[in-house]
Amino acid sequence: MNRSLNIEAQGLLPTKPDNTYFYPWLLFVVVAFYYWINHESWHSHPAKSTPVPPITPTHPATSLKRYLEILAEEAANQVSARPILDPDNLQDYPLLSKWDISHNVTVFRLGLPQPTDVLGLPSGQHIALAFTDPETGKVVARSYTPISTDDDRGYFDVLVKLYPDGLMSKHLQALQVGDLVKARGPKGAMVYKPGMCERIGMIAGGSGVTPMLQIIKAVLAQRPTDTTQIDLIYANRTFDDIVLKDVLDEMAEKDPGFKVHYVLSQAPENWTGSIGHVTKAMIKERLPPAQAGTKIMLCGPAGMQDSMKIYLEELGFDKARLVPKRDDQVFCF
Ligand SMILES: Cc1cc2nc3c(=O)[nH]c(=O)nc-3n(C[C@H](O)[C@H](O)[C@H](O)COP(=O)(O)OP(=O)(O)OC[C@H]3O[C@@H](n4cnc5c(N)ncnc54)[C@H](O)[C@@H]3O)c2cc1C
Numbered sequence: 001m002n003r004s005l006n007i008e009a010q011g012l013l014p015t016k017p018d019n020t021y022f023y024p025w026l027l028f029v030v031v032a033f034y035y036w037i038n039h040e041s042w043h044s045h046p047a048k049s050t051p052v053p054p055i056t057p058t059h060p061a062t063s064l065k066r067y068l069e070i071l072a073e074e075a076a077n078q079v080s081a082r083p084i085l086d087p088d089n090l091q092d093y094p095l096l097s098k099w100d101i102s103h104n105v106t107v108f109r110l111g112l113p114q115p116t117d118v119l120g121l122p123s124g125q126h127i128a129l130a131f132t133d134p135e136t137g138k139v140v141a142r143s144y145t146p147i148s149t150d151d152d153r154g155y156f157d158v159l160v161k162l163y164p165d166g167l168m169s170k171h172l173q174a175l176q177v178g179d180l181v182k183a184r185g186p187k188g189a190m191v192y193k194p195g196m197c198e199r200i201g202m203i204a205g206g207s208g209v210t211p212m213l214q215i216i217k218a219v220l221a222q223r224p225t226d227t228t229q230i231d232l233i234y235a236n237r238t239f240d241d242i243v244l245k246d247v248l249d250e251m252a253e254k255d256p257g258f259k260v261h262y263v264l265s266q267a268p269e270n271w272t273g274s275i276g277h278v279t280k281a282m283i284k285e286r287l288p289p290a291q292a293g294t295k296i297m298l299c300g301p302a303g304m305q306d307s308m309k310i311y312l313e314e315l316g317f318d319k320a321r322l323v324p325k326r327d328d329q330v331f332c333f
Helices: 003-009 022-038 064-079 167-173 206-221 245-254 280-286 302-314
Strands: 091-102 105-111 126-132 139-144 155-161 180-187 199-205 229-236 258-264 294-299 330-332
Touching: 091 155, 105 167, 105 180, 126 167, 139 155, 139 167, 155 167, 155 206, 199 206, 199 280, 199 302, 206 229, 206 245, 206 258, 206 294, 229 280, 245 258, 258 280, 280 302, 294 302, 302 330
Parallel strands: 199 229, 199 294, 229 258, 294 330
Antiparallel strands: 091 105, 091 180, 105 155, 126 139, 126 180
């Protein structure tokens, strides 16, 4: 007898495969897995939109296979984005972060209940932010057009030009990360749909660029299906007042169907844009002519809007209505 057979004879090596410990281990692993997927913290995970039904002896999903199917169904549900905005009720959104993009403009990032949620704001519409003024007890509400879109999940970004004496400005400026902001929406008559016009001419002043940005993003996101050509005249006081210039320039560089022209009332040296105010001649040169298939969008300080409406009428466009409608040739946000 050789050496290995000697060891076998002493019982040191099994003579055939031994299942003595395998089946208890398998049972333990199955029981542990079953306990794990039924554990309370799993069901209360914040990323779940709907609670997974607990498995009980009377529950139809008594098999592990069915239970895994339920998990898969729930995962699939989560992929479809849930719109959060409510037009009738103010809802609380936590401030996730804020950052300055110029001396008087800050972007506020507000959180949605779940990371997969979207705000649910059609392109062209806006929201209202509101708070109760502790001094007067009155509700202060102001309109804002988020610069994020429904492609962004779990949050939305509001760009705010902060006025030293502005009621909402002061309220937002004092907010700390984690504070709640009340918002309601969507609001507004403009809902952009691809094909609603062939050319859009835009005139924006200061923070009035935010609704324009939303529509530009919507058009460019649908290229090449959406062939709408966009020309934007964007007016500001100084170079530092231009917000999102890098974003606009990059979009114009990449997309031949979008052009932006800047106008400053106080221009720095070597400025290549226009200097002064937006004029009728500038509109005629830079924006599409008054014809079928052309739409003009306006947003900016009241004085600027009034002048632009007069110029546009003189150039043959329809008179802008006080209460704008989506199909107006000249639409004032
Ligand atoms: C459809 C729509 C969308 C808007 N979207 C945005 C946006 O995305 N981002 C943004 O920053 N703002 C936006 N606004 C403007 C915003 O709603 C507020 O009017 C602005 O933030 C000022 O609010 P406030 O409470 O801070 O100031 P208020 O208390 O209302 O005003 C205080 C003072 O601030 C000055 N002021 C206020 N607004 C202007 C102005 N437009 N031009 C010049 N001076 C002004 C005036 O001196 C005024 O006396 C939008 C407005 C509309 C109608």
